[in-house]
Amino acid sequence: DQQVKQNSPSLSVQEGRISILNCDYTNSMFDYFLWYKKYPAEGPTFLISISSIKDKNEDGRFTVFLNKSAKHLSLHIVPSQPGDSAVYFCAASARIAQKLVFGTGTRLLVSP
Amino acid sequence: DGGITQSPKYLFRKEGQNVTLSCEQNLNHDAMYWYRQDPGQGLRLIYYSQIVNDFQKGDIAEGYSVSREKKESFPLTVTSAQKNPTAFYLCASSQGWEFGNQPQHFGDGTRLSIL
Secondary structure, rough: OOOOOOOOOOEEEEEEOEEEEEEEEEOOOOEEEEEEEEEEOOOEEEEEEEEOOOOOEEEOOOEEEEEEEEEEEEEEEOOOOOOEEEEEEEEEEOOOOOOOEEEEEEEEEOOO | OOEEEEEEEEEEEOOOOEEEEEEEOOOOOOOOEEEOOOOOEEEEEEEEEEOOOOOOOOOOOOOEEEEEOOOOOOOEEOOOOOOOOOOEEEEEOOOOOHHHOOEEEEEEEEEEEEO
């Protein structure tokens, strides 16, 4: 039972363009959503989060959008840079459960 | 610099042997977590602890054990009962849930392989 799904295993984008990574969830109790970036052989690095009371959160080049009715969130990276090439995980939590549930990740490749 | 330290970075286990992975944090976080990552998969929760001397099973706890005797330390033992232990193990910590939703911060992981 995969409660958090990232249906695109990979995404290729040219430098300077927008990268859009998508994530779907099934548990309506989730109230907090996060995006992590991961390089090979390293731990994930927290990027940005959003609470279910909001529909958008922005931090520099990174913006997360939440569509609760569709149970969908997305991460926009503008402009994309080669250093953004990594695996991106979305994660969700329900405060009552006190733990994160992770998606399977999307590998982003930003080419010069 | 505050952070999470996992050691060793690489670990080899013989069949039938228990091994212990270390995780130490100096972030003064109450909560700590252990995850396992397999190729092409997301992170799966093994065990978590919200406070010293207390911990709960995650989604894949069978074959693993933990202890939480100190706030800054949360070691994971991979026992011989874990039949497929080869994986990348990640430790994380966060402020307690009484502070509301908080991001988890991760160490750099330990890669465990079977000889």
